[in-house]
Amino acid sequence: MLNFLNRTDMEENTKPMTAPETEEEYFINMGPQHPSTHGVLRLLVSLQGEIVKRLDPHLGYIHRGIEKMCEKDTYIQIIHLTDRMDYLSAHMNNEAVCLLVEDALEIEVPERVKYIRTIMAELQRLNSHQLWWATMGMDLGALTTFFYGLRDREKILDIFEETCGGRLLLSYNTPGGVMYDIHPNFQKRVKEFIKYFKERLPEYDQLLTGNVIFQERTKGIGRLTREEAVNYGVTGPSGRGSGFSCDIRKKFPYSAYPYVDFKEILGVDGDALSRYKVRMEEMWESMHIIEQLIDNIPEGPYTAKMKAVLKLPAGEYFQRVETARGELGVYVISDGNKTPYRMKFRSPNMCNLSALDHISRGAKIADLVAIGASFDFVIPDIDR
């Protein structure tokens, strides 16, 4: 039974970390320049020997004020800003804004667009998980995984490049459809990639998953219960690792997700290994989704007829999508102008980070790195 109001588990030592409390305690700064924070995240960690007593994430090192900038930009311009939040889920971020605008203007997008968007989103998810796997191994000291992950990721980036010119930041979505039609080679290359990657994914398991040191390093580390995941708002593969069924693709299907059959992967233990396994399984599911769609892309226009200037009717709008890291919510208050009055992103990484202090108490420094890797943080998404 979920108890959303029970917050006792969070009432630990929540005093601000200003100075060490005891003689044995000492502070170290992990970041903003640190190999395992994958960006400019600064964790002020209180240690006793090797054991983490508490930690305090200090944010803002890559804050660009994207939400404020959005208030000056038109909706089409906003899409290009969302790329820069969670850069590994650029396509899904774009999609969230596009879906919101289409919903507000009551535009029916062509079926072809839905298919293309979904395939691209799943490719993006695959690419993001590959990079996560690569860096997870690297954080745990197995440097070879990094090159295996990036080798396969390159193939997806090549497909992206051929489709829309961008490799990392796609900006392929536009309200009402996509920027251009897919490349004639698109279907062939995606199918080739799926065939290729199905042979490669078992290699990932051989290299890392089955390794006894890896299992020991992640099993029982950073345990997050289902209730805690709900309370902290931990979503995406990290939340599902704790058994929190939070897949927006299943709960509130959008684009072509209602047409496809796929499983929502749920973990049981809620530890780092569980989160790891959820992501590994999700890669199989993503490939399964792409396989169902790739041969059935309907003919038709690649974009709906749109006005040159989009003005959302006055009111509040909310749209959410499942990015590679969890639930991305976009909230817009419009006063009827071509720019939003206020824009707010509910970014998955921000909420996932909030659980870090709680679950890493009592862990070792090495565990903290493993936990951080299992959450798959993208720092620009935390700061925005």
Add this chain to the structure above:
Amino acid sequence: MKDHWLYDFTSLTAGIEAWLQETFTPFWAIAWEMVIIGLVFLIFYAVTGLILVYAERRVCAFMQNRLGPNRVGPWGLLQTIADFIKLLMKELVKIKEADKFLFNLAPFIVIIASFMAIAAIPFAKGLHAIDFNIGVFYVMAVSSMGVVGILLAGWSSNNKYSLIGAIRSGAQIVSYELSVGLALLSVVIFSGTLQFSEIVESQADAWWIFKGHIPAVISFVIFLIAATAETNRGPFDLAEAESELTAGYHTEYSGIKFAFFFLAEYMNMFIVASIAATVFLGGWMPLHFWGFDAFNRVMDYIPPVVWYMGKTAFVIFLMMWFKWTFPRLRIDQLLTLEWKYLLPINLVNTVLIAFLTMMKWHF
């Protein structure tokens, strides 16, 4: 053929010594010997370090779907030399509030420890700087001095990451010293001597890893694990733990001082591999089997130095192989592995070997 200097260095080395003794007074003869040996080792040290760095970069590159260094010189052979020149020219960063004397001393202790250890290693028949009758013990003793340097480096850097790395390294080396010692003890029991040259001679008919049944294999595996831990290499590189402690104990070092740590790590790997090769794999002894006379004769034609280098290279490759494949252990797992698994297995194994030797059941 056996008299050729390639197969027996005794005449060459003894000849040089006799000539020195004839030409100079005994004091100056010893002094000249020291200078010659020092120079030879210095050159050997530099060359081996460069080769090992290049080899590691190439080996790990091939394991990681890359090419590795292939631009400077033929097949990138000059890359490490270029890197070394870069390290030489780099600024030595002065750390505020650091203990300057200990900070400067630490790299030298680390490198001196590995220098001293290499002196006792027999490269071929008659090719060793000094043939102690307590060779195994001596190598154990001087190689564990390196940890003092690491501890000093961590302490004097005035950096918490360095300190954590140094303390980790201390705990690690103190623990794994036991396993290294016990694993070497097994062959000492078998051969009944602490002298490296005699241990090698005792493997003339077959190597100890074949002669000593399964206990010798267990000893070899334990030695490999423990020695990797002693040299602070992956998956036991907790002292540096790049993703946790940025660079561990040598975070604050730059330029040539960092190069000293770097070189010492590779030379320690070389020393450990050559001890494994000497003690378990027959050192410079060719591969011999009882009864296969023709085979043994053919093997004899390969010079001992080649045998020695080949075996060492093999062990080094093993160490590189698992460094680039395995994730890093956590500090408590590292200590658990030693105290709860390796040490009890090793103790039982040692008793077993003592029993085997007593009953003369080994070959």
